[in-house]
Amino acid sequence: MLLTKDSISSMFRSVALLWQNNTARLSEIDSLFGDGDHGVTVGKMAALTLSRLEEWRDASVKEFIENLGSGFMEISGGSAGPLYGTLTEGLAEPLSEGSEIDAATLKAMFAGSRDALFEITKARVGDKTMMDVLIPAVEAARDAPDDVLSVLRAAASAAARGLGDTENMAAKFGRARSYGEKTLGTPDAGAMSTALLFEGLLRGVEAPDARG
Amino acid sequence: MKMKKFINAPENITKELLEGFAAANRDLVTLKPGNMVVNNKLASANRVTIVTQGGAGHEPALSGFVGEGMLDVSVVGDIFAAPGPQACVDAIKLADKGKGVLYIVLNHAGDMLTGNLTMKQVAKEGLHVVKVVTQEDVANALRENSDDRRGLVGCVPTYKIAGAAAAEGKSLEEVAAVAQRFADNMATLAVAVRGATHPSTGSMLADLGEDEMEVGMGQHGEGGGGRQTMKSADETAEIMLNALLTDLSVKSGEKLMLILNGTGATTLMELFIVYRRCEQLLKEKNIEITANFVGELLTVQEQAGFQMFMARMDDELIRYWNAPCNTPYLKRGL
Numbered sequence: 042m043l044l045t046k047d048s049i050s051s052m053f054r055s056v057a058l059l060w061q062n063n064t065a066r067l068s069e070i071d072s073l074f075g076d077g078d079h080g081v082t083v084g085k086m087a088a089l090t091l092s093r094l095e096e097w098r099d100a101s102v103k104e105f106i107e108n109l110g111s112g113f114m115e116i117s118g119g120s121a122g123p124l125y126g127t128l129t130e131g132l133a134e135p136l137s138e139g140s141e142i143d144a145a146t147l148k149a150m151f152a153g154s155r156d157a158l159f160e161i162t163k164a165r166v167g168d169k170t171m172m173d174v175l176i177p178a179v180e181a182a183r184d185a186p187d188d189v190l191s192v193l194r195a196a197a198s199a200a201a202r203g204l205g206d207t208e209n210m211a212a213k214f215g216r217a218r219s220y221g222e223k224t225l226g227t228p229d230a231g232a233m234s235t236a237l238l239f240e241g242l243l244r245g246v247e248a249p250d251a252r253g
Numbered sequence: 254m255k256m257k258k259f260i261n262a263p264e265n266i267t268k269e270l271l272e273g274f275a276a277a278n279r280d281l282v283t284l285k286p287g288n289m290v291v292n293n294k295l296a297s298a299n300r301v302t303i304v305t306q307g308g309a310g311h312e313p314a315l316s317g318f319v320g321e322g323m324l325d326v327s328v329v330g331d332i333f334a335a336p337g338p339q340a341c342v343d344a345i346k347l348a349d350k351g352k353g354v355l356y357i358v359l360n361h362a363g364d365m366l367t368g369n370l371t372m373k374q375v376a377k378e379g380l381h382v383v384k385v386v387t388q389e390d391v392a393n394a395l396r397e398n399s400d401d402r403r404g405l406v407g408c409v410p411t412y413k414i415a416g417a418a419a420a421e422g423k424s425l426e427e428v429a430a431v432a433q434r435f436a437d438n439m440a441t442l443a444v445a446v447r448g449a450t451h452p453s454t455g456s457m458l459a460d461l462g463e464d465e466m467e468v469g470m471g472q473h474g475e476g477g478g479g480r481q482t483m484k485s486a487d488e489t490a491e492i493m494l495n496a497l498l499t500d501l502s503v504k505s506g507e508k509l510m511l512i513l514n515g516t517g518a519t520t521l522m523e524l525f526i527v528y529r530r531c532e533q534l535l536k537e538k539n540i541e542i543t544a545n546f547v548g549e550l551l552t553v554q555e556q557a558g559f560q561m562f563m564a565r566m567d568d569e570l571i572r573y574w575n576a577p578c579n580t581p582y583l584k585r586g587l
Contacts, residue, residue: 117334123370215362
């Protein structure tokens with residue numbers, strides 16, 4: 042199976058809807074050890090994604106994802122915009138102008154998103170950030186059989202496990218860092234929005250009509 | 254307790270404060286799209302120029318130091334939040350007069366992220382930019398892990414030092430080296446006795462008990478230091494001063510810059526009482542204060558407390574500190 046423009050569109054739509062349905066939860070978690078606005082920022086990213094999908098006509102998949110990334114980059118409200126902008130631009134990195142994506146390309150896209158973030162943050166697994174979800178998801182995708190659905194499933198379940206793991210970590214990055222051990226028992230808000238991203242990408246292919 | 258602030262719609266705070274700030278200082282600065290506060294003298298500058306970025310809510314920092322002899326452009330984010338990288342790239346392009354741009358970033362997660370993304374982009378575009386990071390909060394990491402230290406009020410004297418070096422016509426590499434040398438030899442410790450409210454959300458940024466103070470507060474009340482019972486001015490001065498002297502390994506006979514920066518709700522009266530004790534203690538140790546400031550440079554809304562800043566000085570740094578400048582909140586005779 043190849044991912045067409047339609048499937049990419051459906052994948053980003055389900056990511057946006059999942060984000061939208063979870064903004065309150067994300068802000069609630071963020072308010073414990075951060076400034077409580079992660080849900081607001083993710084809500085802005087969801088709204089931007091939906092409006093970009095609405096306007097998507099002739100642009101290639103690569104252009105669409107790149108433009109979405111630079112759109113996220115400029116969303117105000119802390120680090121989430123630039124982080125997701127970087128992640129999304131990284132997804133587009135390995136793409137060429139032809140718009141159908143096979144499993145190998147999808148794996149390269151995930152690796153591209155991780156590598157783009159590696160360039161701008163020192164956070165790695167164990168630091169209680171979105172990287173606790175992204176890194177294992179990308180690795181699971183890499184090790185999955187070469188078909189698109191297996192890659193997406195492997196990534197989404199590794200992402201969910203990574204999110205669970207953040208509950209047992211003390212924050213080492215960002216504003217939550219100052220709270221250290223007090224953050225044990227609470228998942229990381231950024232890790233949660235990244236897990237929702239991988240879940241949404243999978244749902245967009247598995248159940249394209251599901252609404253969040 | 255209900256927040257008592259003179260604001261309008263919370264989502265308009267940054268926009269409205271910048272409009273007011275620019276209007277009140279129109280002889281010195283101009284507000285440009287992208288929340289950029291620009292030095293009116295930038296147009297005629299033929300030297301290294303200086304750009305910084307940071308969240309709003311810390312007035313007069315950071316934009317209060319845009320003007321002759323200090324910053325050329327300050328890019329402002331939302332309340333306590335970094336601006337995006339595109340605005341910073343635009344600011345650097347606007348500032349660049351062909352001699353290169355010094356880009357000063359405070360060490361906070363969001364600012365560093367924007368800083369790294371901005372540097373990636375300007376490198377791609379072939380611009381000549383050097384980034385200097387201010388990270389001097391001794392409370393949250395040891396000196397050997399200074400990458401983990403937060404940037405507090407130390408950015409302001411760093412602007413002054415770098416601005417004066419740029420005004421002397423030094424090259425970008427020289428200006429950056431001076432700024433870095435100053436930054437490597439500075440340290441700040443903060444104390445808070447009462448937290449502030451986040452102006453957009455109304456949430457408390459720190460919750461301190463009746464008879465408590467916390468030494469080692471971050472910029473936004475992140476905590477991370479020692480809570481203790483409230484102490485007198487003299488006792489507090491001694492605790493903080495000794496922590497900074499130890500961190501910088503200051504020896505008898507050295508020269509220092511000492512800044513007491515009120516964070517919003519501590520009176521000048523209190524700051525002077527603390528300063529008095531600092532000077533007495535330093536005199537006993539045969540350490541000279543050759544540069545100082547007592548007042549508000551970088552605030553945290555109505556947080557009560559102050560940041561004590563110390564930097565090791567030499568003759569060149571003293572010359573830069575005393576050099577002329579004309580910005581809304583720091584002026585020296587021209």
